[in-house]
Amino acid sequence: MGMNNDAMMQRDLEVIWHPCTQMKDHETLPLIPIKSGKGIYLYDFEGNSYIDAVSSWWVNLFGHANPHINARVKSQIDRLEHVLLAGFTHEPAVNLAHKLVDMTPGMLRKVFYVDNGSSAVEAALKMSYHYHRNEGKRKPLFLSLTNSYHGETIGALSVGDVSLYKETYEPLLIANMQVPVPRDQSTQAAKEALSVLEEVLEERSEDIAALIVEPLIQGAGGMHMYHPDYLVGARMLTEKYGVHLIADEIMTGFGRTGKMFACEHADISPDFMTLSKGLTGGYLPLSVVMTTDEVYRAFYCDYNDYKAFLHSHSYTGNPLACVAALATLEIFEREDVICNNIKKSAYLAQRLERFKNLPNVKETRQQGMVAAVELSGYDSKERIGLKIYRYGLENGVLLRPLGNVIYFMPPYIITEAEIDRMMEVAYEGIRKLKIEN
Numbered sequence: 001m002g003m004n005n006d007a008m009m010q011r012d013l014e015v016i017w018h019p020c021t022q023m024k025d026h027e028t029l030p031l032i033p034i035k036s037g038k039g040i041y042l043y044d045f046e047g048n049s050y051i052d053a054v055s056s057w058w059v060n061l062f063g064h065a066n067p068h069i070n071a072r073v074k075s076q077i078d079r080l081e082h083v084l085l086a087g088f089t090h091e092p093a094v095n096l097a098h099k100l101v102d103m104t105p106g107m108l109r110k111v112f113y114v115d116n117g118s119s120a121v122e123a124a125l126k127m128s129y130h131y132h133r134n135e136g137k138r139k140p141l142f143l144s145l146t147n148s149y150h151g152e153t154i155g156a157l158s159v160g161d162v163s164l165y166k167e168t169y170e171p172l173l174i175a176n177m178q179v180p181v182p183r184d185q186s187t188q189a190a191k192e193a194l195s196v197l198e199e200v201l202e203e204r205s206e207d208i209a210a211l212i213v214e215p216l217i218q219g220a221g222g223m224h225m226y227h228p229d230y231l232v233g234a235r236m237l238t239e240k241y242g243v244h245l246i247a248d249e250i251m252t253g254f255g256r257t258g259k260m261f262a263c264e265h266a267d268i269s270p271d272f273m274t275l276s277k278g279l280t281g282g283y284l285p286l287s288v289v290m291t292t293d294e295v296y297r298a299f300y301c302d303y304n305d306y307k308a309f310l311h312s313h314s315y316t317g318n319p320l321a322c323v324a325a326l327a328t329l330e331i332f333e334r335e336d337v338i339c340n341n342i343k344k345s346a347y348l349a350q351r352l353e354r355f356k357n358l359p360n361v362k363e364t365r366q367q368g369m370v371a372a373v374e375l376s377g378y379d380s381k382e383r384i385g386l387k388i389y390r391y392g393l394e395n396g397v398l399l400r401p402l403g404n405v406i407y408f409m410p411p412y413i414i415t416e417a418e419i420d421r422m423m424e425v426a427y428e429g430i431r432k433l434k435i436e437n
């Protein structure tokens with residue numbers, strides 16, 4: 001006899017402290033133990049299935065237990081599971097770095113391996129600050145957008161602006177400043193936000209090392225979206241004022257927005273790009289900071305000039321993770337993923353239309369393979385998101401709303417019929433909410 005869901009949950013709660021969770025919630029909210037996954041589906045210990053509508057926290061691109069990625073990781077594991085990347089190298093890291101350099105926009109020619117999203121942001125911030133220092137300038141301040149999210153380690157949290165995560169730790173944070181994100185997807189909103197950015201840069205650029213942005217979509221900030229014109233303007237202004245532009249594509253990278261990278265919508269090339277999440281197709285933790293030869297050269301000197309970037313993590317560039325990433329990129333090469341995504345996005349957009357008729361829906365938004373429905377008229381204490389989450393699970397769909405925003409970010413292999421089912425459950429959940437209240 002295997003374990004059932006409840007026994008597994010009890011065993012878990014004895015010892016595991018879960019991320020992003022008030023553990024007391026689990027006195028009443030069941031924890032879902034997952035036994036296996038296949039394609040877009042997750043299966044619990046009692047055989048119930050759940051459509052993974054959030055790609056397991058935005059990481060999965062081509063489904064769970066993807067046959068190609070499985071095969072590639074299995075073959076690597078018998079060859080080399082890990083080796084340090086200082087003084088040593090290995091084939092998967094080399095091949096992956098070349099692929100990333102070839103596929104990312106513009107002048108990003110150097111790849112610095114890290115092992116998760118937040119750490120990539122930390123490394124990018126440190127590199128930017130350190131670059132200016134190596135050039136003889138002290139620039140202790142970072143600029144970011146209101147409502148942004150860049151991870152939850154101290155540096156990454158500092159440049160974020162989601163108060164739920166940030167407020168408590170305020171006294172610990174590094175120097176940061178926020179400028180307004182465009183309020184919506186219009187060109188006018190982009191223009192207005194750019195004029196504030198210009199004012200701030202005019203006044204403070206001497207102190208600012210970098211502007212960090214989530215291009216086009218602010219994920220954890222409730223799938224807030226803005227026009228690519230903002231990126232065009234931000235690139236121009238940061239260049240003009242000698243401030244780096246860090247594009248945090250940890251969520252938007254690898255086809256999520258309808259192009260391989262969100263920066264391509266604006267045809268810009270940042271000074272740094274951080275990538276993680278979809279990089280390994282949702283298999284293993286891995287991240288990179290990509291940067292330019294110009295940045296790289298500012299650190300290149302005799303050892304005793306002390307300009308080297310001495311940042312490292314034990315699992316930097318893990319070979320299994322690099323192979324999972326290579327296998328993921330092979331799928332992009334073999335199949336016309338971006339083109340298929342554009343077709344699926346159009347279908348998502350079409351199915352999103354009917355949500356606008358619900359009286360408790362304030363707005364719907366969509367960009368590529370991300371669609372969002374924002375509700376209005378609820379207090380945060382009502383925990384509407386939690387109600388939708390429960391309703392989804394009872395009906396076989398894993399939705400994980402961000403406050404009042406219900407969103408869909410499924411693996412790319414989802415079919416139209418599965419999109420229908422996923423969205424129907426959300427629709428009914430939102431409709432019933434209205435009746436209940």
Ligand SMILES: *Cc1c(COP(=O)(O)O)cnc(C)c1O
Pocket residue numbers: 116117118119121149150151152214219220248249250251252276277
């Ligand atoms: C998820 C995310 C991060 C943090 O990545 P982790 O691997 O969760 O630390 C950083 N930036 C963005 C835009 C993200 O969506």
